[in-house]
Amino acid sequence: RLAETARLHVEGLSVALGPAVLRQDVWEVYDILDRAQTAFDGQRLRLTIVADERGRVLAATDPRRAPVGAEVAGFGAAAVAPHQVRMTGDPILNVSAQLAVQGRTVGHIVTELDVTDLLAERRQAAIWLLVGNALATALLTFAGWLAVTRILRPVGTLVRAMDDSRGTPRPVGEAEIPRSDPGLSRLIDTYNRMTTAVEERAEAERRLSERERFVSLGRLSSSLAHEINNPLGGLLNAADTIRTYSDRPEVVRQSAELMQRGLQHLRDVTRAILDQNRLDRAGQPLRPEDFEDLRLLFEAEAHRRAQMLDWRIEAAEKVLAQQPAAPLLHSTKLFTI
Missing domain, CATH: 3.30.450.20 (PAS domain)
Structure with a gap:
């Protein structure tokens, strides 16, 4: 111009x-x-x-x-x-x-x-152009943010599902799967199948563990019945022999020895089972309840002997807590309360 x-x-x-x-x-x-x-x-x-x-x-x-x-x-x-x-x-x-x-x-x-007026017009046009560009940039930025937020929303849902699982994967609900986006929908479907597989595997492991526990319990019961049934038959025979030949001291003595051996065998079996299956209390503190268990055992023997049992626990609970509930393995140290 x-x-x-x-x-x-x-x-x-x-x-x-x-x-x-x-x-x-x-x-x-x-x-x-x-x-x-x-x-x-x-x-x-x-x-x-x-x-x-x-x-x-x-x-x-x-x-x-x-x-x-x-x-x-x-x-x-x-x-x-x-x-x-x-x-x-x-x-x-x-x-x-x-x-x-x-x-x-x-x-x-x-x-x-x-050209002062032309410079003013150009300056005004530049200002309007900058303002228009700023508004257009802000509008496009906001629209881009909305678009990115909408695109990443399924990914956020997947991340929340993985974070909230706490060790157990949680599947994403069907309503939260973006079927309009084939890529993300396939990703979430794969994740859901993975969580289902993990749950099925955990359930299978739980059932297998229960089955193994029942099998072990059955084997233990069978072995225990066998170990008890053999000496028990001998004890019953010895009891019948004593009842039948009570007037013959030699037969009674031999039968009593047989009964003693059978009872010792039962004691050994019981000890072996207890040593294998009892809880290790060596690392646990001593409690007043442990002495109450002893009192129940002593009361029966004292009643049988027609004796009076005076039972008192004078040690404080804090003092008892400093002592182990059972002696340490391979230790000969004795504790006196």
Whole structure:
């Protein structure tokens, strides 16, 4: 827009001023400049200088700034051709062109254009452009955030399901699976199948453990019945023999020895079972309840012997807690309470 304005102004003046400059008619040049400034946008055209071919001023729209006979080089130093006019941020632009008549250069034209209003318009346009870009960027950022949030929502659901499992995988509900996204839906379906497989494996391990426990219990019961049944048969036979031959001391003695061996065998079996299956209490503290168990055992023997049992626990519970409930293995240290 600015380059077109400068070109039209300079070309129009060149056509009108060429003959007058060739004749060195200063008053006609002034008249043409005055009519051109009246017809042109006077607010933009600040100064127009017409010089002869020697570079001396013939006429100007402001004679005080450019008197007749002055060198025009001082005004056209920063001037450019009309087709090279560009907005540089300077409110005053200088335009220079040659005056030619029939191919002969007869002078020069230097014009100062005031582009303050154009700079203001460009500045306002830049501000609106920045504001528009900022709003568009904010809107696009918000839309992108919404889109990313919607895309990552199933992933967040999957992460929460894995975090809340606490060691046991929890499947994702059917309502939370994004069927519109084939990739994520396949991922969550795979995870659900994995959780189902883990649950089935845990259930199978639990059933196998119970089965093994029942098998072990059955084997133990069978072995225990066998170990008890054999001496028990001998004890029953010995009891029948004593009852039948009670008048024969030798037979009674032999039967009593047989019964003693059978009872010792039963005692050994019982001890072996207790040693194998009892809880290890060596690392547990001694409690008053342990003494109450002893009291129940002693009361039966004291009642059988027609004796009185005076049972008191004088040690404090804190003192008892410092002692083990059972002696340590491979230790001969005795504790006295």
